[in-house]
Amino acid sequence: MSTSVDVAAWLNRVREARPLVHNITNLVVTNVAANGLLAIGASPVMAHAKQEVADMARIAGAVALNMGTLDEDIVEAMELAGRAANGAGVPVVFDPVGVGATPYRDEAARRLTERVKLAMLRGNAGEIGVLIGAGGQVKGVDSEGAASDLPQAMRRYAEARGCAVIATGPTDYVTDGRRVWALSNGHPLMAAITGSGCIATAILGAFAAVADRDQGPRAYAEAAVAALTCYNVAGQLAADKAQGPGTFQAALFDALYHLDGAYVKEVAKVEVLAE
Amino acid sequence: MSTSVDVAAWLNRVREARPLVHNITNLVVTNVAANGLLAIGASPVMAHAKQEVADMARIAGAVALNMGTLDEDIVEAMELAGRAANGAGVPVVFDPVGVGATPYRDEAARRLTERVKLAMLRGNAGEIGVLIGAGGQVKGVDSEGAASDLPQAMRRYAEARGCAVIATGPTDYVTDGRRVWALSNGHPLMAAITGSGCIATAILGAFAAVADRDQGPRAYAEAAVAALTCYNVAGQLAADKAQGPGTFQAALFDALYHLDGAYVKEVAKVEVLAE
Amino acid sequence: MSTSVDVAAWLNRVREARPLVHNITNLVVTNVAANGLLAIGASPVMAHAKQEVADMARIAGAVALNMGTLDEDIVEAMELAGRAANGAGVPVVFDPVGVGATPYRDEAARRLTERVKLAMLRGNAGEIGVLIGAGGQVKGVDSEGAASDLPQAMRRYAEARGCAVIATGPTDYVTDGRRVWALSNGHPLMAAITGSGCIATAILGAFAAVADRDQGPRAYAEAAVAALTCYNVAGQLAADKAQGPGTFQAALFDALYHLDGAYVKEVAKVEVLAE
Numbered sequence: 035m036s037t038s039v040d041v042a043a044w045l046n047r048v049r050e051a052r053p054l055v056h057n058i059t060n061l062v063v064t065n066v067a068a069n070g071l072l073a074i075g076a077s078p079v080m081a082h083a084k085q086e087v088a089d090m091a092r093i094a095g096a097v098a099l100n101m102g103t104l105d106e107d108i109v110e111a112m113e114l115a116g117r118a119a120n121g122a123g124v125p126v127v128f129d130p131v132g133v134g135a136t137p138y139r140d141e142a143a144r145r146l147t148e149r150v151k152l153a154m155l156r157g158n159a160g161e162i163g164v165l166i167g168a169g170g171q172v173k174g175v176d177s178e179g180a181a182s183d184l185p186q187a188m189r190r191y192a193e194a195r196g197c198a199v200i201a202t203g204p205t206d207y208v209t210d211g212r213r214v215w216a217l218s219n220g221h222p223l224m225a226a227i228t229g230s231g232c233i234a235t236a237i238l239g240a241f242a243a244v245a246d247r248d249q250g251p252r253a254y255a256e257a258a259v260a261a262l263t264c265y266n267v268a269g270q271l272a273a274d275k276a277q278g279p280g281t282f283q284a285a286l287f288d289a290l291y292h293l294d295g296a297y298v299k300e301v302a303k304v305e306v307l308a309e
Numbered sequence: 310m311s312t313s314v315d316v317a318a319w320l321n322r323v324r325e326a327r328p329l330v331h332n333i334t335n336l337v338v339t340n341v342a343a344n345g346l347l348a349i350g351a352s353p354v355m356a357h358a359k360q361e362v363a364d365m366a367r368i369a370g371a372v373a374l375n376m377g378t379l380d381e382d383i384v385e386a387m388e389l390a391g392r393a394a395n396g397a398g399v400p401v402v403f404d405p406v407g408v409g410a411t412p413y414r415d416e417a418a419r420r421l422t423e424r425v426k427l428a429m430l431r432g433n434a435g436e437i438g439v440l441i442g443a444g445g446q447v448k449g450v451d452s453e454g455a456a457s458d459l460p461q462a463m464r465r466y467a468e469a470r471g472c473a474v475i476a477t478g479p480t481d482y483v484t485d486g487r488r489v490w491a492l493s494n495g496h497p498l499m500a501a502i503t504g505s506g507c508i509a510t511a512i513l514g515a516f517a518a519v520a521d522r523d524q525g526p527r528a529y530a531e532a533a534v535a536a537l538t539c540y541n542v543a544g545q546l547a548a549d550k551a552q553g554p555g556t557f558q559a560a561l562f563d564a565l566y567h568l569d570g571a572y573v574k575e576v577a578k579v580e581v582l583a584e
Numbered sequence: 585m586s587t588s589v590d591v592a593a594w595l596n597r598v599r600e601a602r603p604l605v606h607n608i609t610n611l612v613v614t615n616v617a618a619n620g621l622l623a624i625g626a627s628p629v630m631a632h633a634k635q636e637v638a639d640m641a642r643i644a645g646a647v648a649l650n651m652g653t654l655d656e657d658i659v660e661a662m663e664l665a666g667r668a669a670n671g672a673g674v675p676v677v678f679d680p681v682g683v684g685a686t687p688y689r690d691e692a693a694r695r696l697t698e699r700v701k702l703a704m705l706r707g708n709a710g711e712i713g714v715l716i717g718a719g720g721q722v723k724g725v726d727s728e729g730a731a732s733d734l735p736q737a738m739r740r741y742a743e744a745r746g747c748a749v750i751a752t753g754p755t756d757y758v759t760d761g762r763r764v765w766a767l768s769n770g771h772p773l774m775a776a777i778t779g780s781g782c783i784a785t786a787i788l789g790a791f792a793a794v795a796d797r798d799q800g801p802r803a804y805a806e807a808a809v810a811a812l813t814c815y816n817v818a819g820q821l822a823a824d825k826a827q828g829p830g831t832f833q834a835a836l837f838d839a840l841y842h843l844d845g846a847y848v849k850e851v852a853k854v855e856v857l858a859e
Contacts, residue, residue: 054724062339062355064612064653068778073829078778079682079724080612083655086688093685094724103339105358105382107655132354135368138361174329174354174365226566228343228353275827277550278563279348288828291776337614337630378614380633380657407629410643413636449604449629449640501841503618503628552825553838554623 039215041302042295044241044260049075053095053243056119057236058082058112060102060131063229066283067100070233073290074264076240082111088118095243096153097124098236101142102131102175109142116150125153125242125254129235133157134164134172152197153242153254156235159184162201166191177203185214185307198254200238202231206262207307210255214307217259219266221273223282230269233286237261259304265290267298314490316577317570319516319535324350328370328518331394332511333357333387335377335406338504341558342375345508348565349539351515357386363393370518371428372399373511376417377406377450384417391425400428400517400529404510408432409439409447427472428517428529431510434459437476441466452478460489460582473530475513477506481537482582485530489582492534494541496548498557505544508561512536534579540565542573589765591852592845594791594810599625603645603793606669607786608632608662610652610681613779616833617650620783623840624814626790632661638668645793646703647674648786651692652681652725659692666700675703675792675804679785683707684714684722702747703792703804706785709734712751716741727753735764735857748805750788752781756812757857760805764857767809769816771823773832780819783836787811809854815840817848 054077059067064080071078081090084107091097097119099112119126128150130143143165147155155162160177163170168187171178181187185207192199193211201207206217224230241261245253268289275289276282329352334342339355346353356365359382366372372394374387394401403425405418418440422430430437435452438445443462446453456462460482467474468486476482481492499505516536520528543564550564551557604627609617614630621628631640634657641647647669649662669676678700680693693715697705705712710727713720718737721728731737735757742749743761751757756767774780791811795803818839825839826832 056724060355061336061611062343065340065615065778068612069829069833072776072778077724077726079685080610080653081682081686082653083688085656086686089686089688090724103355103357106360132356135354136356136361136364138358138364174331174352174369176352226347227562228340228347276563277560278566279344280559280562280566283344283562284559284830284834285827287777287830287833288826291828291830335630336611337618340615378630378632381635407631410629411631411636411639413633413639449606449627449644451627501622502837503615503622551838552835553841554619555834555837555841558619558837559834 039256039259039304041260041263042299044257045264045293045295047244048240051244052077053240054079055096055098055236055239055243056081056090056094057098058108058115059098059100059232062102063232066229067233067236069287070290071236071240073287074237074240082108084111084114087111087115091115091118091124092122094124096127096239098127098239099146100129100131100232100235102232104142112146113149116146120151123247126150127154127156127235127239127242128152129232130157130161130165132172132175133161135174154198154200154238154258156200156202156238158231159201159203162188189214192251196251198251198258200258202234208255208258210251213255213309215259216305216307217262217266218303219263219270221269223273223276223279224269226279227283234262234265237265263302263304264293264298267301268293314531314534314579316535316538317574319532320539320570322519323515326519327352328515329354330371330373330511330514330518331356331365331369332373333362333383333390334373334375334507337377338507341504342508342511344562345565346511346515348562349512349515357383359386359389362386362390366390366393366399367397369399371402371514373402373514375404375406375507375510377507379417387421388424391421395426398522401425402429402431402510402514402517403427404507405432405436405440407447407450408436410449429473429475429513429533431475431477431513433506434476434478437463464489467526471526473526473533475533477509483530483533485526488584490534491580491582492537492541493578494538494545496544498548498551498554499544501554502558509537509540512540538577538579539568539573542576543568589806589809589854591810591813592849594807595814595845597794598790601794602627603790604629605646605648605786605789605793606631606640606644606665607648608637608658608665609650609782612652613782616779617783617786619837620840621786621790623837624787624790632658634661634664637661637665641665641668641674642672644674646677646789648677648789650679650681650782650785652782654692662696663699666696670701673797676700677704677706677785677789677792678702679782680707680711680715682722682725683711685724704748704750704788704808706750706752706788708781709751709753712738739764742801746801748801748808750808752784758805758808760801763805763859765809766855766857767812767816768853769813769820771819773823773826773829774819776829777833784812784815787815813852813854814843814848817851818843
């Protein structure tokens with residue numbers, strides 16, 4: 035299917051630039067997020083000390099913040115890294131894991147979105163719905179239900195905030211505040227491993243790092259369409275090799291590593307809902 | 310072999326309820342514990358901030374506390390989560406990893422067992438022996454020797470404390486303070502990967518979540534017999550597919566994911582030592 | 585190729601002693617470092633609380649310190665563990681991950697190397713070059729360039745400090761301050777997974793634990809030659825089984841677990857550059 039986003043070109047750009055992605059992420063996914071970034075061709079670094087996050091963020095190509103196992107120090111570090119990235123023009127991706135599950139997570143997500151200018155906001159449908167005030171349900175860190183008009187609510191939020199907004203699930207929605215895409219590659223096994231959303235967030239960082247910063251949300255949304263399509267197609271390829279979620283996780287890194295841009299382009303299921 | 314615990318029915322109950330298991334666990338196993346829970350059909354959440362552990366514990370089906378890489382904040386968070394769970398009637402599973410290795414671990418285990426009412430206490434034979442005062446040896450986090458009368462000592466502790474007590478190893482022992490079971494499914498490769506005991510603890514949480522709380526230790530012990538038998542049979546199936554501990558770990562999640570209750574029932578090796 | 589270091593004898597020694605290796609390591613590699621140690625035949629423990637690191641270090645066969653995701657508490661814990669190990673004669677391995685990337689990492693590495701007497705210092709070529717003042721470049725946690733005279737600079741540093749110095753990469757260099765070895769086993773896929781250097785550090789700890797302490801850097805350098813050759817040959821064997829980095833990681837643990845000392849000896853590529 036044809037699409038205005040040249041997925042193969044984006045993938046090449048990541049592999050050529052090998053961007054440094056600075057992650058402040060949760061304790062569950064540190065290893066798999068780093069391996070996902072290496073496999074797609076980026077260079078991951080994890081650093082959370084208040085003494086260094088600003089320095090690391092400024093030299094990074096992108097900063098990916100994930101509040102999956104937040105605590106006071108991590109929230110403070112995410113804010114410091116995010117603000118330093120803002121000051122240096124480095125794009126920031128934010129993943130509000132589990133927002134809606136506890137008041138503490140709601141407060142942390144509000145603090146981060148208020149104080150840090152985001153390039154991309156990504157969550158599952160429940161999390162994004164809760165965060166942007168469209169409704170939605172979250173059970174622990176799992177989405178339990180989304181608003182029916184979520185893509186439209188996302189579009190309005192993206193426009194008001196000037197960032198790309200991304201809700202992932204069986205269908206992924208991406209918007210830059212004007213255009214809305216629906217992406218339907220992927221495989222159910224992706225939901226059977228922990229951290230598949232968090233790996234997506236890290237990979238979004240790698241693609242954000244090679245986007246044209248001057249184009250703002252427009253470029254970041256296209257980067258997101260490319261990143262998720264690559265990731266989801268890798269998921270499809272991995273599912274073909276897997277006997278279950280354990281072998282799927284290993285196969286996912288293999289597939290990302292060997293991913294062929296032309297093939298991704300060929301099988302991409304990218305639909306433009308609004309433009 | 311026939312057994313009074315209907316292993317297949319317990320497994321179905323977990324898969325149907327998809328219980329939220331709130332884990333405060335160690336840095337080594339966060340990923341594999343979450344993947345183990347997903348694979349068996351539960352919904353894992355990891356959260357350790359003092360600001361939210363009570364909220365998360367109260368909405369969970371069970372709370373699993375594991376002190377493998379404890380520190381001051383984690384011990385405090387485990388106590389807060391445990392007490393909140395107690396207040397809400399949510400069962401608490403405690404894994405005193407490495408108790409006996411350092412005075413700090415001994416003190417933390419004592420604090421937790423004194424201040425939190427447990428539904429299940431699980432460790433390796435060395436840890437359980439040390440914790441319940443029956444003797445036993447621990448080297449780092451490995452069991453180096455168990456008391457010869459461990460099952461009897463466990464039974465007395467379980468009776469006095471009103472909780473199920475579980476010691477895992479080549480043979481697992483489970484008691485509710487009256488009955489004692491010996492479980493002998495499993496495979497030596499389970500001891501060749503890190504965190505196989507910690508995954509067991511997380512999975513015990515999933516089964517505790519679907520036990521009848523009103524029956525207390527009686528139900529929790531039966532849940533433990535079912536949980537460990539499922540887990541151990543998955544270990545056997547995984548070992549058939551594996552070439553060593555690396556491929557075994559992946560195959561273990563595959564086996565948990567596809568586990569057939571009727572098959573587990575058929576091959577279960579559950580012996581009742583006392584009733 | 586013949587070598588003065590009997591790699592097979594060292595491997596046997598590790599497997600027979602099953603040494604306890606106390607790791608204070610980064611959040612990305614806790615699981616894989618523990619699995620690497622188990623697979624080679626050692627007993628891993630991770631512990632970072634200030635209240636117990638000294639106790640744990642004193643009962644360990646070796647202490648492995650890795651600053652990959654350092655923060656204030658971790659740096660303090662590493663110093664406490666290192667000094668306790670020094671007091672008890674327990675060898676300390678230090679991995680200055682990402683030194684050169686931020687001032688905070690530079691300061692932490694300086695603090696650790698000044699206050700703790702090391703048995704082994706290991707990093708990638710960029711990190712070692714930066715730390716010993718020979719030049720080199722680091723991007724996040726990846727080496728981006730090494731000094732051309734790195735082995736000689738390492739030799740001088742090792743001699744001055746009385747420790748073995750190890751720089752890993754496509755070719756690994758090991759020196760005790762007098763002799764210099766170049767090791768060229770291994771496979772490019774080792775660089776495609778996160779933490780392959782950190783697993784090496786943990787395994788160096790296992791071999792340091794069975795070295796003759798009285799011989800000092802001489803024995804620790806030989807232990808390092810043996811450890812890295814075993815690890816690199818396992819990497820070669822794993823690459824034969826792998827379809828990419830995901831299956832490679834699993835295959836690496838399988839290969840370490842089944843590693844045959846005689847085979848390692850046969851295919852070892854150990855060159856003595858200076859003696």
